[in-house]
Amino acid sequence: MANAWFHHLLLVFVTSCNWVYQADAYEIEFVDYSSTLPRIHGHTVIRTVLENAEKKFELMKTLNISKCFDDVDSKDKVEEIHWWHDPRRPHPEDSIETGNHHMDIFASPRKAKEIQTLLKRSNLTAVTLIDDVHRLFKRGMPKKRRRSNRMTWTNYQSAATINRFLDLVAKKVPHATTEVIGKTAEGRELKVLKLNTNNAAKAFWIDGGIHAREWISPAVVTFIIKEFVSNYSRHKTVIDSYQWYFLPLMNPDGYEYSRTKDRMWRKTRSPSLRKGGCVGVDANRNWNHKWMVVGASQDTCSEVYAGPYPESEKCVVAVRDYVLKRLKPRKDVQLVAFYTFHSYYQGWMSPWGWTSATPQRHDE
Ligand SMILES: [Zn+2]
Numbered sequence: 001m002a003n004a005w006f007h008h009l010l011l012v013f014v015t016s017c018n019w020v021y022q023a024d025a026y027e028i029e030f031v032d033y034s035s036t037l038p039r040i041h042g043h044t045v046i047r048t049v050l051e052n053a054e055k056k057f058e059l060m061k062t063l064n065i066s067k068c069f070d071d072v073d074s075k076d077k078v079e080e081i082h083w084w085h086d087p088r089r090p091h092p093e094d095s096i097e098t099g100n101h102h103m104d105i106f107a108s109p110r111k112a113k114e115i116q117t118l119l120k121r122s123n124l125t126a127v128t129l130i131d132d133v134h135r136l137f138k139r140g141m142p143k144k145r146r147r148s149n150r151m152t153w154t155n156y157q158s159a160a161t162i163n164r165f166l167d168l169v170a171k172k173v174p175h176a177t178t179e180v181i182g183k184t185a186e187g188r189e190l191k192v193l194k195l196n197t198n199n200a201a202k203a204f205w206i207d208g209g210i211h212a213r214e215w216i217s218p219a220v221v222t223f224i225i226k227e228f229v230s231n232y233s234r235h236k237t238v239i240d241s242y243q244w245y246f247l248p249l250m251n252p253d254g255y256e257y258s259r260t261k262d263r264m265w266r267k268t269r270s271p272s273l274r275k276g277g278c279v280g281v282d283a284n285r286n287w288n289h290k291w292m293v294v295g296a297s298q299d300t301c302s303e304v305y306a307g308p309y310p311e312s313e314k315c316v317v318a319v320r321d322y323v324l325k326r327l328k329p330r331k332d333v334q335l336v337a338f339y340t341f342h343s344y345y346q347g348w349m350s351p352w353g354w355t356s357a358t359p360q361r362h363d364e
Contacts, residue, residue: 036259037141038134038137038263038264040133040134042108043078043106043107043132044107044128045106045129046112046119046128047104047125047127048102048119048125048127049100049102049125050100050124051099051100051101053101059124063115063118065082068083069082069083071303084106085102085104091103091345092346104129140156142156142157151165156215157218157219159252163191163249167191173195175197176229177194178193181247181319186269190249190252190318191249192245192246192247193246193248194244196243197232198241199243200242202336203243203327203336205245206246208248209251209255210250212258212265213254213265213266214266214343217341217343218255224246242336251268251315254283265280266282267280268313268315272300278305282303283315285304285307286313286316287310287316287320288320290353291306
């Protein structure tokens, strides 16, 4: 019986293979990106490698750079030099074996020359990691597709297209359903795709796009969905082991704003409660857990503005309620993983964010 059921399931998945590529037509909007990009030209990212932490701190002192590119408010004038990766945090390329430290510096053409000379004089390497940041941004902007206008992963898609993709998966793939778990400040739907092939006792949550400008994040989450539903037999063991919950776009308002108005937009788009305050909250500083304890600001214009109070943001409330009130009380399934995709680096961050101490059951 179980065998017959499995064959039926397999057949359904096999016949639904590649449906993504034959799916209904989607429009892909062309965005005039020129006004959405930060006003930079010819800026590069230079990487240097230091032997140890002391040398790193020494160089930090010498360079005396005050801001990270990530913290630059969209309204700020982009200065000539920024940290590309915050040197106070571990760099993903740092090696435990050799104990070396990497530093990535964003610099204008003029400053880049100065840095290179300085590094050379100190016998340090200076590799150009990105030779033109502006050109790289331009390359990543949504493109008009000439022949095909379907959901693809060679282009960054709009929030509307992503949500239509989720609905299409739910329509065409057995055991997949969608649910709107809430709405954003601008009224966009927060859509979760659920995939439950095996009534597994464990649930797995994956969300993306909490930070608007990190476009690769929703693209990766939708790619995982596509891979799961069009290559079921290849991923059967992992798919069957969990009940899956995907929220590719946690901050669709910010995402759309970053596509159409300001490429560097990071926060939500909720209006400020303070008179004359800036729009938006960093949703990833808005959770009601150690709110405002570390790496957060009460300046409404800051890129890490934590909001007027914890969980002021509709998307944060929607996820909190769904996870704590709907998923957690269930007796048939236990939520065992909660993943959030960010960019840019290939790093793995595990709790906690506010202390270097590890939580109970960290080893699991
Ligand atoms: Zn992020």
